[in-house]
Amino acid sequence: MRFLINIQNIDRRIIYVLLLVVVAIPMMTVYFPVLNKVVPNPQLPVSQEVRGVYDAVEKVPKGKIAVMSIIWSASTDPENRPQTEVMARHMFQKGVPFMLLPFDQQGTTLAYDTVNTIAKEMGKVYGKDWVAIGWRPSGYMDLIIQGMSVDMVGQLKTDRNGTKLSDIPMMKGIKSARNVGLIVEITPSATLPLWIGYMGQPYRVPIAYCPTAVMAPEAYNYLDAHQIVGMLPGLIGATQYEQLLHVQGFATRAKGALSTSHILMMALIVLGNIGYVLSRRGAGR
Amino acid sequence: MIGLGNSLAFSLFVPKQGVALAAYMIGSILIGIAFLFMLTRVPQKYRKILIIGATFVAGWFYMLEFFIPGTHDTSLARSRFIAAQRHLQQSAQTLQPLAYPKNELSASQKSGRIATATRELDTAIKDLTEARVSIDKLKPDLNRDLKTANDNANAFSKEHRLTDKMIEPNASTKIIQQHISEIGDSSGQAEGAIAEATAAKNSLSTADSPEEIGAIAANISVAAESAGLAAGAASSNFLTGYKDTIGTVSSVIGGFTLLLGIINLLSIHFKTIAKHKLGWPSSIAFFVAFIAIIVFGMMQTYGRAGGNTKALGSAWYDVLFNGGLAQLQASMFAMVAFYIVSAAYRAFRIRSAEAALMMIAAFLVMLGFVPFGIWLTSGLPASLSFLHLDIIRGWIMEIPNAAAQRGMAFGIGVGALAMGLRIWLSLERGAYFDK
Amino acid sequence: MQHADLTIILFEGILVFLILYKILSARAGRRLFIRRIPGLSAIDEAVGRATEMGKPMIFSPGISGFSIVSLQALSILGHVIKSAAKYRARIIVPVLDSILYTITQESARDAYEAEGVPDAYNPEDIRFMPDNQFAYTSGVIGMMHREQVASVFYFGDFFAEALILAENGRTVGAIQIAGTPQITQIPFFIATCDYTIIGDEYYAASAYLSREPTLLGSLVGQDYGKAVILGIIVLGIIAASVLAVSTWPSMEHALVVFREAFQKG
Numbered sequence: 002m003r004f005l006i007n008i009q010n011i012d013r014r015i016i017y018v019l020l021l022v023v024v025a026i027p028m029m030t031v032y033f034p035v036l037n038k039v040v041p042n043p044q045l046p047v048s049q050e051v052r053g054v055y056d057a058v059e060k061v062p063k064g065k066i067a068v069m070s071i072i073w074s075a076s077t078d079p080e081n082r083p084q085t086e087v088m089a090r091h092m093f094q095k096g097v098p099f100m101l102l103p104f105d106q107q108g109t110t111l112a113y114d115t116v117n118t119i120a121k122e123m124g125k126v127y128g129k130d131w132v133a134i135g136w137r138p139s140g141y142m143d144l145i146i147q148g149m150s151v152d153m154v155g156q157l158k159t160d161r162n163g164t165k166l167s168d169i170p171m172m173k174g175i176k177s178a179r180n181v182g183l184i185v186e187i188t189p190s191a192t193l194p195l196w197i198g199y200m201g202q203p204y205r206v207p208i209a210y211c212p213t214a215v216m217a218p219e220a221y222n223y224l225d226a227h228q229i230v231g232m233l234p235g236l237i238g239a240t241q242y243e244q245l246l247h248v249q250g251f252a253t254r255a256k257g258a259l260s261t262s263h264i265l266m267m268a269l270i271v272l273g274n275i276g277y278v279l280s281r282r283g284a285g286r
Numbered sequence: 287m288i289g290l291g292n293s294l295a296f297s298l299f300v301p302k303q304g305v306a307l308a309a310y311m312i313g314s315i316l317i318g319i320a321f322l323f324m325l326t327r328v329p330q331k332y333r334k335i336l337i338i339g340a341t342f343v344a345g346w347f348y349m350l351e352f353f354i355p356g357t358h359d360t361s362l363a364r365s366r367f368i369a370a371q372r373h374l375q376q377s378a379q380t381l382q383p384l385a386y387p388k389n390e391l392s393a394s395q396k397s398g399r400i401a402t403a404t405r406e407l408d409t410a411i412k413d414l415t416e417a418r419v420s421i422d423k424l425k426p427d428l429n430r431d432l433k434t435a436n437d438n439a440n441a442f443s444k445e446h447r448l449t450d451k452m453i454e455p456n457a458s459t460k461i462i463q464q465h466i467s468e469i470g471d472s473s474g475q476a477e478g479a480i481a482e483a484t485a486a487k488n489s490l491s492t493a494d495s496p497e498e499i500g501a502i503a504a505n506i507s508v509a510a511e512s513a514g515l516a517a518g519a520a521s522s523n524f525l526t527g528y529k530d531t532i533g534t535v536s537s538v539i540g541g542f543t544l545l546l547g548i549i550n551l552l553s554i555h556f557k558t559i560a561k562h563k564l565g566w567p568s569s570i571a572f573f574v575a576f577i578a579i580i581v582f583g584m585m586q587t588y589g590r591a592g593g594n595t596k597a598l599g600s601a602w603y604d605v606l607f608n609g610g611l612a613q614l615q616a617s618m619f620a621m622v623a624f625y626i627v628s629a630a631y632r633a634f635r636i637r638s639a640e641a642a643l644m645m646i647a648a649f650l651v652m653l654g655f656v657p658f659g660i661w662l663t664s665g666l667p668a669s670l671s672f673l674h675l676d677i678i679r680g681w682i683m684e685i686p687n688a689a690a691q692r693g694m695a696f697g698i699g700v701g702a703l704a705m706g707l708r709i710w711l712s713l714e715r716g717a718y719f720d721k
Numbered sequence: 722m723q724h725a726d727l728t729i730i731l732f733e734g735i736l737v738f739l740i741l742y743k744i745l746s747a748r749a750g751r752r753l754f755i756r757r758i759p760g761l762s763a764i765d766e767a768v769g770r771a772t773e774m775g776k777p778m779i780f781s782p783g784i785s786g787f788s789i790v791s792l793q794a795l796s797i798l799g800h801v802i803k804s805a806a807k808y809r810a811r812i813i814v815p816v817l818d819s820i821l822y823t824i825t826q827e828s829a830r831d832a833y834e835a836e837g838v839p840d841a842y843n844p845e846d847i848r849f850m851p852d853n854q855f856a857y858t859s860g861v862i863g864m865m866h867r868e869q870v871a872s873v874f875y876f877g878d879f880f881a882e883a884l885i886l887a888e889n890g891r892t893v894g895a896i897q898i899a900g901t902p903q904i905t906q907i908p909f910f911i912a913t914c915d916y917t918i919i920g921d922e923y924y925a926a927s928a929y930l931s932r933e934p935t936l937l938g939s940l941v942g943q944d945y946g947k948a949v950i951l952g953i954i955v956l957g958i959i960a961a962s963v964l965a966v967s968t969w970p971s972m973e974h975a976l977v978v979f980r981e982a983f984q985k986g
Binding site for chain 2 (some may be wrong): 725796923
């Protein structure tokens, strides 16, 4: 009985260690395939919001490009990198040329390396199938979006290597927001309203939103109002997308860790409440 | 730029190069410093008035830019396009039930629906045509304006003997060009929508089977999308062209304040070391990191291409930035996971009925997101599919969650509007604009 | 580059009118009622505790730059400083943005002057922190542990650092009060802070603390504005429902629609 009552005061260090263990084990399945038998790792049904992103990429008209806005850094790498990966992979598959537009110093390199690896793997050519812009300060994001919706090349001027955008084959004929068929916003931050307000709504450009899981609840409003066409909520969104694309990347591997960590959390909450209820009963007597 | 003529004041703003440019830059910096110096000398009482006045004047720019309609107003066409889009959607919706083979509708119900859908199509076609005519009318005006703007710009650069290098593409010509291309696009989209809608209307009179009607409804939805796209056109007024300039001004001011911030940072850490305050070794770490990243960053940026300096700079910069900072940040963020679990464990106690309700909702959402939870209910038969945890999760997120978020968002939006208004009109008597 | 259309002009006009009208009528002497917000009443308690313990406080104005949100945070800071200045309690303000940093210095100095203790203002307690989310976070955490602060206030935009900061504040045993318009972070603050101001209460804070007619009037005007929005929503719901029902041919189709709505998930 006393043990059950004390269970509501587990030392936080014990909790930390438990979490570390339950997250690490499923991630090890790559090295120890036998673990696959222990960790539940079922196929996922693809949710409506993820399907929306997929359909939007499929529907980008010929002659238009997609803009991938990168605002993530090393900190949210595990959530945002798989999202970047699946989006790039799908666009390469579908032949939608896209532009990486980073608003974060680290994201500039991280996203470039991510996409570059996939491009090499899929035999895609820089400048023809994709282009990467250098870092732009996020503080002036609103001005940059407004500027590029009127004059894409004039606002952004050069790519990350300093090549003039007007000299890049992919950018031929890309003048303004009217030539953008899709905006993909990959971010852990609350920057979505800027894209909706300055480009999505005025020019009727569809927006696909890839937030971290914690930012996702806020976006259901925009989804409901059709201001965004779809969303990949955190890692699980990327997992479902990998399923749609029939690839097995980091997101698929991390699926098990998502399960185990949430199970641990729920178990702890239940235990805490058992202790709480029992101790209250004891006090009541 | 027209109308200012050759006055002395205006000649200050003509682009310069060479020695004149250098003198101009130094002069500007000196004037800036003098201005800052004067500002600090202004007594407190007048400074408040100065701030209030400056805030008020600055606020006008964005307000007017937003509220003054564009010179070449496309708003009429825009609203027509949106109306047409709505009519088309309505038409498709009315036809939708006829596309279900299971719906056994009477002949009169059927013909009634088709008549309604046709009427909606007619209205939409009328709206689209009107809108298209109204935007096409703008074309000659715009072409004339473009010519005038180009002529003016050429005359100006000739008069002041500007070289090509000194000329930035003119903001006003750029915007007019953009308008012209947009109007062409809109017109094209409208044309497509009209063609689709007319075709749909014609085939509707002969269509009979649910499949045919379903296909027509789908075509009408496509036309609705084109109508929506046609509505997307920018408009600009005489202030729009200056937005870039204002943005530059504010970033220059931001640059000055950064210097003040860094001075504060340096002085605090210097004093901490000098006085051996608690945690002074960290301050040494600060100086080391601060200097290292500046030095290596400079070496990387300004070193001769292919030279040793550049190679060394970028190697170390990479170590410090990607090896150090990025990893530290990633681990900092990863800590959130540990804190979430321990905070949830500590705080989630069923103290009341509401708390119990919240816990149930939280469990459903968590299970509905993770593979394990989805697997739990995946065995249910199709007739019970609404009990699937991912479906329940979707319902909670899209209905109660979105409603609550929206409620708060409205409150926060109105609050921000009121705060902005109070600051702009200097009604905010908090600490910032004191009595 | 979108400009206001008639709907926006009308709608914004109504909101602005309501707010200004209420401000003016409040200034003319109308008494207005404001309900109790426990989190804000606790500010004095938190300052009092710091004074008793002889330890400093931290006020974090969030990690966004110069914006409406951070100006509101400074407005609240003004009140906290005034309350602290009475007891000569020390308050440290780490600021992430350089523009905001200069304004914070100014407003802190003003607040001390307004309380008649200009010498209590120490420019070094308004600290500029590196313009980077987690560098700021670790800086503030370090400050909490070094100074063993008695109270921490979080007012402004917070993101992932919300929980990190608040858990560390809890570890040093500080009394914590938070308020943010970033809805997604509110649950984390509720779980870790002693008092949390929820959603749009954030913009009511300065009115509540100062009881100034202008701010109270603005607050009431805001509520009228929200009522207008609510009215529009209700009208929209009625219109949409009528439209939906009128396009249903039969009960059977209604069932189809109903079933589809649930299968959407």
